[in-house]
Amino acid sequence: MTVTDNASTATATAVTAPPPPLAARTRSTGGSPVRDILAVTARPEVINFAGGLPAPELFDTDGIAAAYRAVFAETPARALQYSTTEGEPTLRAALAARTSARGLATDADDVLVTTGSQQALSLLATALLEPGDTVLVERPCYLAALQAFGLAGARVLAVPGDEDGTDPGALEELVVRERPKLLYTVPTFSNPTGRTMPAARRAAVAEAAGRYGLWIVEDDPYGELRFEGERVPWIASYEGARDRTVLLGSFSKVMAPGLRLGWLRAPDGLRRACAVAKQAADLHTPTVNQLAAARYLADNDLDAHVARVTAAYRARRDAMLAGLADALPAGAAWTRPEGGMFLWVRLPDSYDTTALLPDVVRHDVAYVPGAPFHADDPDRATLRLCFVTQTPDEIAEGLRRLGEGLRAAAHRTA
Structure with missing residues (x-):
């Protein structure tokens, strides 16, 4: 005679309940768009103006x-x-x-x-x-x-x-x-x-x-x-x-x-x-x-090390400032920082830098769209460029690619 264990059968066929949900604050706050972009642009051939990365060759x-x-x-x-x-x-x-x-x-x-x-x-x-x-x-x-x-x-x-x-x-x-x-x-x-x-x-x-x-x-x-x-x-x-x-x-x-x-x-x-x-x-x-x-x-003299770093960064900022006019469309404007790592660009109103980014990345260059930096209504025509990670020659080439990418994207959407 076969004896059926009803308890074992019930356990085997029971539906597993899902775990409790994540906290609401984690569901309502997204990840870092910069980190997401860095992951997409990690290919070595990409000149990446998106990251906020200090120049590693200048580390002591x-x-x-x-x-x-x-x-x-x-x-x-x-x-x-x-x-x-x-x-x-x-x-x-x-x-x-x-x-x-x-x-x-x-x-x-x-x-x-x-x-x-x-x-x-x-x-x-x-x-x-x-x-x-x-x-x-x-x-x-x-x-x-x-x-x-x-x-x-x-x-x-x-x-x-x-x-x-x-x-x-x-x-x-x-x-x-x-x-x-x-x-x-x-x-x-x-x-x-x-x-x-x-x-x-x-x-x-x-x-x-x-x-x-x-x-x-x-x-x-x-x-x-x-x-x-x-x-x-x-x-x-x-x-x-x-x-x-x-x-x-x-x-x-x-x-x-x-x-x-x-x-x-x-x-x-x-x-x-x-x-x-x-x-x-x-x-x-x-x-x-x-x-x-x-x-x-x-x-060590940290101030002396910082002076060496800032001298290199100054040259890189100058290289970016020198190339922006040719890379960006007519009507664009940008900041001229006295230090730091970033400058801010505003393109004409017709540009959406988030929508344009995938097209630009195809030209092996990247930036960060400006929209995620806004707590309120985003200005979608803005973008951030980091000028410290690349050498002046790499910056010049990156801006050439950026100009090509923006022109190609604008032509496709015209």
């Missing part, structure tokens, strides 16, 4: 390697051990000294080391924002900042501006009407535009923040890459903003992005809140990288 590989060797020779156990969330004391002290030397008195205890300055944005979003809080950003704005604030559930509004950056009158109007919690700005050699906010506007932004009660997140990854002109003081150094400004810095553009070393300088209460958020995120930034960076700063 010997100096960095020597710093790591010294750390492993002298303090191997410490280098491979857990560390404090706030960061290695030697590195924090060195960062404080560099910040103080540039006009903003800073103690080591004012600094929190982060895993790249991108992590600082995530920590600040966690520490400051509740879902539905309003954040003000520049128009256009750094892409990954829009992602970080979007993942926090913030309502992100763009502040109108012009060739000098954020307009103080428009900022004040939005602050009064919308009661935002923070303003995010890259005031020096902005990503994506390359623009720099003048001192008078910085003072006005600082004054508005003090008068209306507003946090300022001042992101400065490019500030040391100045080719010409005079340095403009940080917003954080202005009297009205000192108790409410978070200053972000990074070694990614002046030492090497693979180290993933950034930092934030913030008032005590907010810095402590960010440290708590960091404990939950990754406990601490890798110890060995922090110690190696501190050793590099002790044994």
